Amino acid sequence: MKKVIKTENAPAPIGPYSQAVLAHDTLYISGQIAIDPITGKIVDKSLEEETHQVMKNLNAVLEAEGLSFKNIVKTSIFLSDMDFFASVNQVYGQYFDEEFPARETLAVKTLPKNVNVEISAIAVKF
Numbered sequence: 001m002k003k004v005i006k007t008e009n010a011p012a013p014i015g016p017y018s019q020a021v022l023a024h025d026t027l028y029i030s031g032q033i034a035i036d037p038i039t040g041k042i043v044d045k046s047l048e049e050e051t052h053q054v055m056k057n058l059n060a061v062l063e064a065e066g067l068s069f070k071n072i073v074k075t076s077i078f079l080s081d082m083d084f085f086a087s088v089n090q091v092y093g094q095y096f097d098e099e100f101p102a103r104e105t106l107a108v109k110t111l112p113k114n115v116n117v118e119i120s121a122i123a124v125k126f
Contacts, residue, residue, distance in 0.1 A: 009060035011035035014112060020061045027065055027118040031078065031120040032057040033112055047084055047116055054119050062123060069095050074112075075103040078118040082107040088117050089095040 006022035010032065013019060020029040034043040037060065038043035043053040062068055080089060085105060093100075101121070111118050 002015075005049040005061060007060055008124040009037055010057045012028050012036045012038070012125075013113035016038070020065070022065060025125040025126070027062070027067060027071070029058060029061050029114075029121040029123065031076075032061070033115045033118050037126070042113055042115060044072050044115070047087045048091050051088050051114065054117055055092065055095050058119060058121055062121075065123075065125075067123050067125065070097065071126065072101045072121045073124050074101050074122040076120045077103060077105040078111060079105065079107050080109075080111055080114075080116045084116055092119075 001022075001024055003022040004018045005022055005027070007019065007080070010019055013030065019086050020027055032051040032054050035041070035057070036043050046048050059069065062071065075089065079085065099102060119121065
């Protein structure tokens with residue numbers, strides 16, 4: 001079973017991909033950046049606000065399938081500069097309880113729309 005997930009509560013894809021795909025009980029969420037789904041503009045007043053918007057976008061996709069951050073088993077964080085690690089990590093940690101998902105964090109040369117952070121996730125229906 002494969003189901004493409006689409007919600008207006010998260011930014012529309014900016015390329016040929018889906019916001020998420022559900023395969024059996026696993027939800028694969030595409031990388032989210034800090035686009036406000038209402039205005040279509042990048043939220044970039046501060047790195048912290050940018051990260052919060054990314055997490056809100058992830059949450060909107062999760063909620064479209066009746067899931068929450070508790071269902072996330074793996075994330076991938078992409079940063080435009082590894083010096084942002086501590087600030088992003090501090091915001092990211094606020095969205096999870098003590099059982100954190102597995103993850104990796106990478107610094108990359110450039111991210112879509114020149115944002116500073118992008119996060120993708122894998123969630124499982126328990």
